[in-house]
Amino acid sequence: MKNLIFRTRYKLETVTYSKGRLSGALFIVAVVQFVLCLIIAEALYKGYSPSANYVSDLGVGSSSIVFNSSVFVLGLLVGVGTYFLKSLPKLKIVKILLFLMALGAMGVGVFTKDFTVAHGAVSSAAFFFGGLSAIVSGFFLKKPSSWISVVLGSMTIGALTLFSIGIVTSGSMISTFAYDSIFYLGLGPGGMERMIIYPAIMWLALFGSQLTTHQEG
Numbered sequence: 001m002k003n004l005i006f007r008t009r010y011k012l013e014t015v016t017y018s019k020g021r022l023s024g025a026l027f028i029v030a031v032v033q034f035v036l037c038l039i040i041a042e043a044l045y046k047g048y049s050p051s052a053n054y055v056s057d058l059g060v061g062s063s064s065i066v067f068n069s070s071v072f073v074l075g076l077l078v079g080v081g082t083y084f085l086k087s088l089p090k091l092k093i094v095k096i097l098l099f100l101m102a103l104g105a106m107g108v109g110v111f112t113k114d115f116t117v118a119h120g121a122v123s124s125a126a127f128f129f130g131g132l133s134a135i136v137s138g139f140f141l142k143k144p145s146s147w148i149s150v151v152l153g154s155m156t157i158g159a160l161t162l163f164s165i166g167i168v169t170s171g172s173m174i175s176t177f178a179y180d181s182i183f184y185l186g187l188g189p190g191g192m193e194r195m196i197i198y199p200a201i202m203w204l205a206l207f208g209s210q211l212t213t214h215q216e217g
Contacts (some may be wrong), residue, residue: 024211072109
């Protein structure tokens with residue numbers, strides 16, 4: 001009887017561990033394909049400036065197929081990954097926040113910057129919930145990963161705040177053109193937008209690596 005209980009418990013723990021590893025792998029793949037496709041999209045977009053242009057500018061024109069597909073896949077893989085996190089109850093809040101981020105990312109792939117209001121809503125959701133996911137995960141990860149997660153998440157939220165103020169004060173909110181603002185700290189609209197995105201995806205890769213190498217729950 002004891003052997004049966006032990007084997008059953010072992011199988012359950014193995015399944016939980018495997019699902020956690022799968023989630024982590026999906027998160028890492030999501031980040032890698034997005035970063036690579038972002039580089040390709042920037043190369044395809046003639047005259048593109050990482051500082052003066054929005055990241056979303058890559059969603060129209062010659063680079064649109066690569067960028068829009070990539071950001072949609074990013075959201076899709078993160079969404080699927082969060083589904084397998086249900087086997088890790090203590091990450092429930094992180095799972096919800098990540099799922100909202102995933103919906104936002106997929107929305108960015110569907111609603112390009114030409115859909116001004118819709119694009120602004122889904123991109124803001126992806127940014128905000130991505131940063132919040134990183135901060136909240138810091139309460140569950142071991143040090144120093146917990147500290148790194150909080151720092152990266154705070155960077156995303158902080159940059160998002162400056163970016164939002166810059167959009168409003170520069171008049172870019174009602175335009176598809178990117179106007180500069182002092183709130184971009186000399187980085188330009190594209191540079192500040194990357195200060196939102198890069199910390200969030202760095203955290204996602206870190207979080208994914210933690211899930212693939214450590215047994216959670």
